[in-house]
Amino acid sequence: MMESSGGLYLNTAAVASPVGVARLLQVAFGCTTFSLVAHQGGFSAAYGTFCMFVWCFCFAVTIFIITCEFTHLHSCLSISWGNFTAAFAMLATLMSITAAVIYPLYFAQFGCYSISCKVRDFRIAASVFAGLLFIAYAVEVFLTRAKPxxxxxxxxxxxxxxxxxxxxxxxxxxxxxxxxxxxxxxxxxxxxxxxxxxxxxxxxxxxxxxxxxxxxxxxxxxxxxxxxxxxxxxxxxxxxxxxxxxxxxxxxxxxxxxxxxxxxxxxxxxxxxxxxxxxxxxxxxxxxxxxxxxxxxxxxxx
Known part of the structure; x- marks a missing residue:
């Protein structure tokens, strides 16, 4: 018979706290954004590749952070976890706002002249979710920043x-x-x-x-x-x-x-x-x- 160690294996605060909710939204918005682009929105050239890299990179690292905090795995890593998450949140904020500006600037349009209306709708939707992704990361920076x-x-x-x-x-x-x-x-x-x-x-x-x-x-x-x-x-x-x-x-x-x-x-x-x-x-x-x-x-x- 196993005895209780007196501690919880899972950290529910990692997903239930305000910061945790912000990270879950980051995952949802990020996945939605690159899925819309990959499925129908499309991208090309260096600008489009950069945007896809930003969304996929931020999605992957955010999943890693949530997993580590939810399972307490970060305590096994030889890094300063607080510094790592704060640095990544700021970096992701900057990268996501850059992608949120570049993608609609080069790919989104209101007319259906050079592309089909279906592709146009997907690109507009991707642009909206890219903006929401930036807001989600900015909220995390706001919540985790050092107070006076x-x-x-x-x-x-x-x-x-x-x-x-x-x-x-x-x-x-x-x-x-x-x-x-x-x-x-x-x-x-x-x-x-x-x-x-x-x-x-x-x-x-x-x-x-x-x-x-x-x-x-x-x-x-x-x-x-x-x-x-x-x-x-x-x-x-x-x-x-x-x-x-x-x-x-x-x-x-x-x-x-x-x-x-x-x-x-x-x-x-x-x-x-x-x-x-x-x-x-x-x-x-x-x-x-x-x-x-x-x-x-x-x-x-x-």
């Missing part, structure tokens, strides 16, 4: 969430860089690429150290390292924010206006403009990050 005075996982703090946003914005910059941005024309613009790359790598390392629970491996206090790095990143991004526009849009080096002969989607000037805009976006994010980094209390294993 609360001791929680670093990735659930404003500074931790901003790290995910900074890395995501850097990926947008990299995407524009490889899209015929002509950054190799000048040493100055190559320096800007070095700035983007260095800050991206260190930001990813900071996130990885937190998710894996290895922050104690650093020789200096982690919160001090984060503040120093963020300050250095601000200085580097300030230089890029000055150099990139000068060497791309000044008439001596580039063009202040979009060349009329540029084709849609294959214009170096467009890529340079995207890079300039998101350089300033990331600069603002790092400044806000620095302001919050000095006020948080770091906990390596919540």
């Amino acid at each position: 005075g609360q001791v929680t996982s670093y990735m659930a703090t404003v500074s931790g969430l901003l790290k995910i946003v900074q890395a995501f914005v850097a990926c947008i910059i990299f995407g524009a860089l490889v899209n015929d941005s002509q950054y190799s024309n000048y040493v100055a613009t190559q320096w800007c690429v070095a700035v983007y790359s260095f800050c991206f790598v260190v930001t990813v390392v900071v996130v990885a150290f937190n998710v894996t629970g290895r922050t104690a491996m650093l020789r200096c206090p982690f919160e001090r390292f984060v503040v120093i790095y963020t300050f250095v990143a601000i200085l580097m991004y300030v230089s890029a924010a000055v150099i990139w526009p000068v060497f791309c849009f000044d008439s001596k080096y580039g063009s202040p206006w979009r060349p009329y002969q540029c084709s849609q989607g294959k214009c170096p000037w467009d890529s340079q403009l995207v890079i300039a805009i998101f350089t300033y976006v990331n600069l603002v994010l790092y400044i806000v990050d620095l302001a919050y980094s000095q006020r948080i209390r770091f906990v390596s294993h919540p």
